[in-house]
Each structure stands twice: as C-alpha cells, then as structure tokens.
Amino acid sequence: GAGAPPRPGRKSGPAGITHIIAVASGKGGVGKSTTAVNLALALKQLGLKIGMLDADVFGPSQPRMLGISGRPESADGKILEPMENFGIKAMSIGFLVAEDQPVVWRGPMVMGALQQMLSDVNWGELDVLVVDMPPGTGDAQLTMAQNVPLAGAVIVSTPQDIALIDARKGLNMFRKVDVPVLGIIENMSLYICPNCGHEAHIFGHGGARTEADKLGVDFLGEIPLDIEIRTHADSGNPIVEAEPDGVHAAVYNKIATAVW
Numbered sequence: 001g002a003g004a005p006p007r008p009g010r011k012s013g014p015a016g017i018t019h020i021i022a023v024a025s026g027k028g029g030v031g032k033s034t035t036a037v038n039l040a041l042a043l044k045q046l047g048l049k050i051g052m053l054d055a056d057v058f059g060p061s062q063p064r065m066l067g068i069s070g071r072p073e074s075a076d077g078k079i080l081e082p083m084e085n086f087g088i089k090a091m092s093i094g095f096l097v098a099e100d101q102p103v104v105w106r107g108p109m110v111m112g113a114l115q116q117m118l119s120d121v122n123w124g125e126l127d128v129l130v131v132d133m134p135p136g137t138g139d140a141q142l143t144m145a146q147n148v149p150l151a152g153a154v155i156v157s158t159p160q161d162i163a164l165i166d167a168r169k170g171l172n173m174f175r176k177v178d179v180p181v182l183g184i185i186e187n188m189s190l191y192i193c194p195n196c197g198h199e200a201h202i203f204g205h206g207g208a209r210t211e212a213d214k215l216g217v218d219f220l221g222e223i224p225l226d227i228e229i230r231t232h233a234d235s236g237n238p239i240v241e242a243e244p245d246g247v248h249a250a251v252y253n254k255i256a257t258a259v260w
C-alpha cells in the first residue's frame, strides 16, 4: 500500500504529512473528484487524519463536494489555514476564486499555486493528504508527480476504451517519475435500474479490470453509476459520509483499506 516513506532525493512535503496520495484520471468527467472525496472520507473512517488538496485548478470541485464555502484565513498573510468539514482539512483554488470565475493562468502560475497549496498551508499532522489531481498529463500533473513526495497514485477511469486510453497515459506518467501506482478504480461501472433492477453497462463493463491486469497493477474496485452517488457528492454531503453503512460506502471502504 501507501506505507512507504517518501524516497530520498525527492522534494520533501510538509513535515506533518505522512503520506500523500494522488487521485488521477486521464479524462475529465470520469468521476475523479467524486472518487477522491469518498475515498478521503472512507480513509477518515479508518481512524486516520485526512486532508484534501484540490489540485484541479481549472475545475475545482472539492469546495462543493465537501460542502465548504468561505475563504481561508491567514494570520501572517502568508500561511493559509485550511478549511474543514467532516473532519477533513481542505485547500482549493475554489476557496480563493468565485465559483463562476475562470482561473485563466499559464503553466507557471498553476505550478506556483500548487506548490503554495502544499507548502504554505497549515496542514498540521495528517496521516494522508489526498490530492484531487487535474485530469490529463500536462504541466500541473507533472509538477505534482515530480516535485511532490507522492506515496502513490490511484487512477480512476470509466470502463470504455476512450477513457481507458487516457487513463493508461496518466498511469504511465506516474511510472515515468517513479511514483507507485496503487491501482485502478472503475467508476460508472454499472447502472442498475431502480424500477426493474435491470443491469445496464452503459459505458461497458470490466474494461478497467482488464486494463489493470494488462498493466500489472491492482484493480481496486467497481463503483456503479448511481444517482445517489451523484446527488450526494454534488450537494456537499458525499455518500460515504451520508450513508456510511450503505452499499456504496462499502465499496469505497474496501478501496480505502486496499490503498492504506
């Protein structure tokens, strides 16, 4: 699992953070942020101290998904206090920019902001800092993968080829910079009709498991396409927090245990 200490020669992260785990995807819209927040909450339920760094600078979703609004405070004008809900400390560009305002930045600005959100935030003691990565393999992703002492990366994909092709690229990026890939999660794996119970594989099924086998990484689990997952995440009360004993939480809990 993520138990390995940061390797020597890498930039060190904030002293109080034991493990930094990236949740990444090739494509946008595959449910990376939803998975990241539910995974963070499932890790918290294992009794761990958890933080969430929303590194998706151009599309920050964590303020909304964690149900947090308002601006972070700073006593000295340099170090920001993280925001907090559900016992999870969080930092996001979304706390600093209005929700309908675009972040229009070139690469160096983005990389500076990411570095600051890691280093200039009073994270305190954390067992795991979950990083909701931006989708793709550009500047920002590479900065995180190279400059941050990541204990590992989890890749989220939907089952269809078009998403898996990009997921593979994301995975190979981490491999190139020697970040251990902790496994692949298949999101929107299966749709069960709430009326008749019919199972529909809207985006196909099993593609991520096959891909994980091919690439020699762990397959961490299948999360169904379910309206409850969406409504809870999008309204700031993720399903793992809202229904900790439910079927969906059970899947995220299993993933959290595997990752930890």
Ligand code: ADP
Residues within 6 Å of the ligand: 025, 027, 028, 029, 030, 031, 032, 033, 034, 035, 061, 187, 188, 223, 224, 225, 226, 227, 229, 230, 231, 233, 234
């Ligand atoms: P990404 O971070 O990959 O861009 P998001 O996590 O923001 O994707 O998810 C995109 C949308 O899909 C959101 O509205 C989210 O609630 C929804 N969603 C994500 N995963 C699921 C799921 N398993 N079932 C239903 N809706 C989901």
